[in-house]
Every structure is written in structure tokens, then in C-alpha cells.
Amino acid sequence: MKMIQIVLFFFALISFTTNAIDSDDFCVANLFLTSDTPSGYPCKSEKFVTADDFMYSSLAAAGNTANPFKVGLTSVNVSNLAGLNGHKLSAARIDIGINGSVPMHTHPDATELLIVIQGQITVGFITPTKLLVKILNPGDVWVFPIGLLHFQFNSGDGNAIAYAAFSSSNPSIHVISPLLFGNNLPTSTIQKTTLLDAAPIMMLKGVFGGSG
Amino acid sequence: MKMIQIVLFFFALISFTTNAIDSDDFCVANLFLTSDTPSGYPCKSEKFVTADDFMYSSLAAAGNTANPFKVGLTSVNVSNLAGLNGHKLSAARIDIGINGSVPMHTHPDATELLIVIQGQITVGFITPTKLLVKILNPGDVWVFPIGLLHFQFNSGDGNAIAYAAFSSSNPSIHVISPLLFGNNLPTSTIQKTTLLDAAPIMMLKGVFGGSG
Amino acid sequence: MKMIQIVLFFFALISFTTNAIDSDDFCVANLFLTSDTPSGYPCKSEKFVTADDFMYSSLAAAGNTANPFKVGLTSVNVSNLAGLNGHKLSAARIDIGINGSVPMHTHPDATELLIVIQGQITVGFITPTKLLVKILNPGDVWVFPIGLLHFQFNSGDGNAIAYAAFSSSNPSIHVISPLLFGNNLPTSTIQKTTLLDAAPIMMLKGVFGGSG
Amino acid sequence: MKMIQIVLFFFALISFTTNAIDSDDFCVANLFLTSDTPSGYPCKSEKFVTADDFMYSSLAAAGNTANPFKVGLTSVNVSNLAGLNGHKLSAARIDIGINGSVPMHTHPDATELLIVIQGQITVGFITPTKLLVKILNPGDVWVFPIGLLHFQFNSGDGNAIAYAAFSSSNPSIHVISPLLFGNNLPTSTIQKTTLLDAAPIMMLKGVFGGSG
Amino acid sequence: MKMIQIVLFFFALISFTTNAIDSDDFCVANLFLTSDTPSGYPCKSEKFVTADDFMYSSLAAAGNTANPFKVGLTSVNVSNLAGLNGHKLSAARIDIGINGSVPMHTHPDATELLIVIQGQITVGFITPTKLLVKILNPGDVWVFPIGLLHFQFNSGDGNAIAYAAFSSSNPSIHVISPLLFGNNLPTSTIQKTTLLDAAPIMMLKGVFGGSG
């Protein structure tokens, strides 16, 4: 009888945090019915939340590197791991083939932490006053601060693998070359804002599918 | 006539902040039609907001302490005081009977400030490097930093009352014992992750309604 | 053929950030279908976003200063520049006629940065320990910290123009006199909470349309 | 022997969070050697932190109400409760004598939650579109959103007591009347920015010690 | 005598917010004695704060456009307007000569709001899925979201002037071309991470002072 009292008490204690509304213990993204907000997706009702909402399966397979950069990217973010919603954290697997590279890019909304798993990767980022470059081997960890222009390339003699963590639940990757040459931004505009000549611009517009 | 001009002008000034959309002066929670977001509930339309949205009535009565811990909790959060939405602030009244206690728990999302109103309460929190404990009397104030394991117990000879403020509009209370023993987490899992023996685990699974 | 491969690769790279869900590159306010949240408006679907969402046209005309304060305010915030949503930034144009002023007010949710374009404006803000006042001329810049009581007045001999930037996408302007005298707050309440006599209160209730 | 191993292991586990540097479990303000930052005071070294850093003693006594407003304020913030540093939470005790009031004021940096302990207090806040007023009795709770002009007055027939919690570790109180009339802001400036006549301004400059 | 009482009372009220420590009304940067923190510079002691800490004088003069881009930039940030410290707001004046441009760049830490004052400026920003471009005339306002690649160029037939506001007290400007070509990043690295040929890289290394 005493135990029953205790159990009832703990139902009461629990209800301290679960009145008519859900707790703030987590806010699993409801991706399907409603749109994003500046702080993330609206929360799925707590009663429909399951362990599957907190799991992504799986990063075990290599990304497809059958492309000119020989780079494969597999991203785990709020779009495929809804439990990340509101948490400013996500991950990715990066595969880089021999002589391959992750091209010059920025993440406008996330710092990136890179852990090399296999092979040798040369990393670097550039600010107006600094060019910081390092050769990383398995187990080495590197930080790319938010918004800075950076790159990685396979400087070893085999395939390279790394995992990345980001300080955003849905980081963007903005690759400079397709941003500049992959749309219909006029060649004259690119010229005057980069000092590149028309010839390499038109060449790269061809490569990245741009026009104009 | 001059006054009419002034009045019209102030209607214009006011409309500086109240175009088609509501101001950001407050965002009273619309709890009924829409779900939570990582930053809180969507705002009720300003035209339906009244003083009742900013008032909770009342913490005057003692919480029910007729349970084994002799503790009564009454919480004032965004679920019953919708004006707290988006403000990272809420409150509670805590009644602790003679020999009663608020069991070991954490608030994953809030710092707690405690003001003792009546009686004597011994408080403490525990970190990997510190055990900080104090005896509080009426008028004493104490801080439990966010996420830390803490407890309170009545160390006086009469009923104790305290008010608490939290740095969240909807703080959770995670009591360690029912978290560990009040569900179907297997005894073997609890054993290997706490080093408790099977016997006390099974005893407390009985107490807190757990199985497995 | 090689180029086609590269193009396809970049479509793949781009899709790294554009799965089923929108990127977080921007969150243009959807003002029409849904209500605000504590972090801003829900995002318009990325496919409907155009350049118009990031442009306001235009602040070229002077605001209407045909009122007793001889002040014209034109605000550019998330209500008329939806691309500001979630960005904690907005702007306004302020026109002050000869002898005109921006009355004593606060912005509860924004710091203000003022750039004088034309004329001479005297600015000041007040805290419990400081009264800071300066005369500004064209090109001068001033900061009003968030929440502080402040004012501006035209201290030159021609019309004055300034642009303001705010650290909020939807700043409020709370002008002290109409807050105190423009509603039905009882005269006795204003008396006991300001120490003003009844006569000036009733006079200003007349000016600002208050009663009671 | 096995226990010794376990103990050593837990020393190792604990050192996981306590390398050369302190943990982030708390950041008790070091108020004496160094200046504030926008996020709060630098942290006192963890090894000098004691339970006294998290306790304030005591709010038991009434504040001094022997003044014209008959209001006594006792504040518990990071200056006298250093454990609040970085936590965006603090408290105060408010005593209001018969016919007394807390004058019109704003908190530029904090939302306030008020719990009435004794007596009857009428509360209210004012926005450009709303005047929200309520009569509170013991146990009633009220929210004053950040930055809004508000007031309280004793509307009962005995002394009133309330506790307040704030969403800042060091909230400011900006009382409108001394801000306007308690310094050397010229009467002509106050006139043109409030529309008050010179006579009540000069009267209140006398009351609040202002000149000019 | 009554007035003296009131005055003394308000000294007491004021001291409510000014105990041994400074208020949080502002945190003017102490730039000289101490280093930055992730939230900004340590605060200058309140007793040394003057109106000059909140003023920058002056943006009235055009920036120097005697350079190949014909662009002059004058920045007002925490380094020359210390009152901006902790406020996530700053400003700049931009002068663009005939045929001049602000080259392709990002602000890793700030959203930018642009107000055109004189002339015609074509603006644009680029994301993986959008190229958004507009022609702006005096009074037009534009938003460049944080971290996105963007540009401006003078598309009129006279000098152009704009003011910019930023959501940072110390925004960086990262111009793509000097980042890529203005240091000793090896040509082979630039080639493999941009797909540019060696020839234009070496040409631009010459332009921007790079080597390697």
C-alpha cells in the first residue's frame, strides 16, 4: 500500500512537467505539416515521439566519389535526424578519393569540427590576415570557424575519410565556384567584382552550367 | 483643434509599431491551436490579449503533501501563465512537511533561485568536484545552477514553504529515482551503468512502478 | 562530357543543402498565413522567395511632419521588408522640422544607431546615474543602448534628417507621454506613481486623448 | 582492491571535465579584481568557490519604507549573490506601506515575475496599444514583460509584501520621474519632448533634485 | 523638508541599481587594457563613461575612391565607437565611383542592411539555389543575410553613396579575390579547389600580392 502511494506520488511529480502541454526536454522537428521558423521547426507532439526520431542509420557506406572532385558527402541534419531540431548540432561523413578535394567553400551558419578517420587530408582556412594550413592524419581534429573560406584535399596516397560536426542543425555549404559560375550572373559583373578576366569566367561558366 | 491634431499624430506614432503585424512587446502563448517551437509557442493575436494572460491565481494554498516525500509542488509556467511565453522565467511554490524532502533531481533547462518563506530547508547541489550544502532559514536565497543534481529537505521542526524562480518558461523536473526505477529499463542495464546490485534495483522498481 | 559530369556533381553538391527541406540561408517572413513566434515569423517556402523579399522601396521621401512635434517617422521592419525576419536588424528614416523633436521614448527590444544626414540634431539618453547629451551634425553617428529613455530634437535652423538602424527586426517605440496620458489610467494612479499634480495630468490627458 | 581500482577510475572520469581549466558547471562572479563583460563577470577560480557563493542571507526583514513612496526595495543580484553570474536570474523583496507605490519605471534588461506575499497590490503595464491592470492578492503571480513601463501600488488597507524574480543577474530599475526631473536636463528640452508645461517640470525638478 | 526626503529616497532608489558594481545599462568597451572575449570587450568603469563613448564623428566625408575598384569604405564599429560594445550593431559609409564596385565578399558574422543615399547601385547575393539581384535608387533599402556571398556595383552615371548597418559590433569583410590570391596558398591548391586554370590564378596572385 505504501508503494502504491509512492507510485501515485510520482505520477503527480511527473505531471508537474507534463500538464496540458509538452515538456521542453526535446523538440523533435515536425517536418511535414508546417514550415520552419528562425529557431527551427515546430515540435512533433511528444506522444508520437519514438527512439527513431533520435537515430540516423547509417553513415557506414562511403559517399559517391565518382565525380571530378572525387568527393562524397553524406549529411546528417534535421532533415533526416529530426531529433536535432533546436540543438545547433549536426554531422557529416566526407569521403575524398585519391587527388580529390572538398572545394573552396563557407558555411554561413556553422563552425565545423573535423575528425580524420582514414588517409591524409590537408586542411586550411583563410581570413584577411591569416592563411592557416595543416596536414591531418587519422585521429587529428581541426576547427573551421563559422563563415570562413576553407578547403580540404586528399594529400595522401589512398582514399581519405573524415567525420565532421557542425554547430547548426541544418548547415549550408556554399561552394565558391558554382556560386560564381553556376548561374546567370553576367560575366561583366563577375569581372568587375573579382578582377578575373572574361576568358576563365566563361570557361568556368561552361564547367558549372552558368550562362550570361 | 490643436489637441485633435496631436491625438491624430500619436495614433500615427503608435501605428509606427503596429502596422499589419503585431508588435514584439510580448508574445502571449497560443497554446491551443498550434504546436511549440524551439523558441516557444506561437503568439496569440495581440487584439485578443488581456490582463488575464499575465496573471496566475493563486499560489496561496499549500500543495498537497500527503505523499511519502511529504512534498507539494505547485508550478506556474507557460502552461498556466501564457504571458511567460518567450521570457525564460517561471515560478513554483514548494511545500515540504516535517521530515519531507524534494528528492534528488535536475532541471535540464533552467537555473533555479529559491527563496525560503517558512521553516528550515537544507539545500545542496553536487558537481564532479564540489558538494555544496547549506541550511536555509526564512528570507534566505539560494541558487541551483542549470542542469546540476540537487536536493532539498525539511530540516526544521515544522512545515516548510519556499518559492522558486526558474530561468525557463517551462522547466522540467527530472527526479533521479523514478527516471532509473520507474520504467522498464532492464535491471541488468541499471546494474552495469550504476554499479547498484540487483536487489535494491528491484526493490525500487517496486516502489516507483518499474518493471524489467 | 567531362563538363556534364561536373555539372551533375554540383547539382549533387547543391542538394547537400537542399533535401526535402529548405536551407537556413534565410527565413523570409510568411506574414499572411501564420502567427509570430518568440524568434520571429515562420519562413516562406524557399521556392517562392524573390529579390523583392529583400528590398524596401523607398525612404527617399520625407515623412509627414505636419504635426505638433514636427516629426516624421518612416520605418523599415519585418512588416514591410520580410527578408529581415530572424535577423535582428531594421531601419528607419526620421525627419524633424524646425523646432521639432522626437519625444522622450524607449525601445524595449532594440539598441538604436543614428546617422545624421542633414541639419543639426541634439540627442541624449538618461540612466539612473548618467545624462549623456550631444549635438550631432551631418555624418555624426550616435548609439542609444537598448531600453534606455532617450530623445532627439532639431537644434538647427533648417529641417533635419537622420537614418536609424535597430538591433531588432521589429522594434517598438514607446513614447512616455502617450503611454502615461493617452489611455484611461486613472489620474490618481498617475499622480501616486509619478508625483505629478492632477492639473498637468488632466491637461495632458486632454492632449493625448486619455480619460479617467 | 577492486574498489580502489574503481575509485581511481572515477578520479579519472572526473578529471575528464577538470583538466587544467575549470568546468562550466558554474561561473561565480569574481567581482573584485576584474571588470564586467557583456556576458557577465569573469569566473572566480573553482577551487575558491564555496557554498556561500550561492547563498544570500537574508530577505526576512522588511525594506525601509520611511520615504514618500512608502516603498522598500531589497535586491538580490550578482553584486551580493555571486553565484547568479551568467544565469540571467535574480530576485528582490518589495515592501509597500499603506497608500505607497512603486513608481512608474522600466527594467531595460529584464522581464519581472511578481509573487504577492501579503496585502493587496494593484499592478499594471502600458504599451502603445494596451493598458493592462489587475488587482493582486496573496499568492497571485504577475508578469511584467521586459522593457515595458509599469507600476505597482498598495491598494489594500495594510502593508503589502511581494517577491520579484527577474530574467537578468543584475536588472536595472529606471524610474521615469527621477530620470526626467532628477538631473540638469534643461526644462525646455523636457517641455518639447513631453509636452509638459514648464511649471510642473520645475516643481518636480525641485522634488527630484534636478536643475536647469 | 519633504522635498529633501524625496530626494534622499531617490538616491536610495538609484543605489538599488548601483551597489558596489556597475549597472548593465551599457558596457562601453575598454579597448586598451584588456583583450576581447567571445561576447565583446570588458566594460570601461561606469564612472569614466562620457557622451563621447557613444558618438562617432564623422561620416560626412567621402571615403577615398582613388583605387582600381573606385570604392571607399568608412567603418563605424566598436574600435572607433566604444559604446557599440555588446550591442550587435554597427555602421559604414560606402562610396562607389563611376564604374566602381564593392567586390564579391562575405560577412561571416553579420547581416547587412543597405540604404542608398545617392546614385544607382546594383546589388546581389548568391546561395546554392538563388541568385537575387536588384537595381537600387536613393532611399531604397536592401538586406544581405549573414554569411552569404554578395556584391554591389555602381550602375548609374555619377558617384554613388550608401550607408550600411550590420548586426555585429565588429563585422569582418572577407573579399573573395584577395582571400584566394593575396597570400602564399599554392597555385595547385587553388586549382584543385576552384577548377580555375593556373594562368588566371598566377595573374591574380600578381594583382593581389600573392605568391606560391
Added chain:
Amino acid sequence: MKMIQIVLFFFALISFTTNAIDSDDFCVANLFLTSDTPSGYPCKSEKFVTADDFMYSSLAAAGNTANPFKVGLTSVNVSNLAGLNGHKLSAARIDIGINGSVPMHTHPDATELLIVIQGQITVGFITPTKLLVKILNPGDVWVFPIGLLHFQFNSGDGNAIAYAAFSSSNPSIHVISPLLFGNNLPTSTIQKTTLLDAAPIMMLKGVFGGSG
């Protein structure tokens, strides 16, 4: 000659962001001379920053699992990777031997994302309303929301390895058993706040080095 002009111009452009003070591109922790703040460590002067500040070497070796839990933890945080300062991101390597476990614990200040590299790990977290448990295999990713009680154990037949990312630059690990039993918290206090009997408490005080 034209190139020299351009180069000089870009030195000027760069100096736009590097006046007397450092940029905000990064804030590498100065761990040695100054204490932490609520937002992180003061910044090392930009001129002394090198690539080493952004690299940790190395996580390649297994942590020491020669302890009763057979778990080895290697943490990469702001204490050994100073470039993480201010970025709310860090990492760890977790090795779990056969039958080993990561005991019941919370991170009061960080969400954790786990990537399994080798072996099979069963993970789970507990809230007042949910027990969510999953078996993870290599490549699987899991999220433990901030502040929630959670555990991991090796459920495979070989050693297990995982990498973890945290949404804090210096996450704490609070293991429940040593928090409760590894200090001099009186047995009677533990009893009344957990409902455990004295016998298992005293047994575990022996295990974890507690007294009292």
C-alpha cells in the same frame, strides 16, 4: 604600377577589419593568463595565433579501458583545442571494452551527437515520460538532448569505438553514481532523497570513495 595600386588598395580593404583591434573571425582561448567568462575565455592576440591553435593531435589511440567499466574517454575541448573557444562545439572519442559501459550521466550544458565507428553500442536516454533505447551499429548516429539522463553500453562481442560531438566548447560529464556516493553527503540525506536503503548506499560509498 597598376598592380601595386591594387595591392595597396587591398591592404586598405583588409585594414577595414583590422584597425587597432582584432577581428571577430575567431577568438582563440588565452587559457594561461586570464580566467573564464560566462561566454568563454578571453581571446589570444590575433598576431600570436597559428594553425596549431585549431588542431588537436590525436584521437588515433584507444583510451585506457583498464577499469571496472571498461570505458576509455578522450576529450577534445577548449582546454586542449583552444580554437574551439566561443564556438559551442567539441568532440570526444569513446572506447568501450567487451561488457563495458558508459555509466548513467548527464551533460548539464551540451547536447551530444554520437557516431558509432566500431562494434555495437546500446544507447538510451530517460525523461519523465519517455525511455528511448536503440542498438547502434557502425555508422549509426544518435542524439542525446541536453541535460537528459543517458547511458551507453557495449552490446556486441568485441571492443566498441564511437566519436561524440557536443554543443559546448567545454562539456561537463556528471556521472550519477559518483555524484551520489563519491563524497561525504550523509547516508541519511541520500536515503531520504532517493528512497534507497542505507545498505546499498554504504556499499556504493565504499566503491566510489564516499564517506558519511
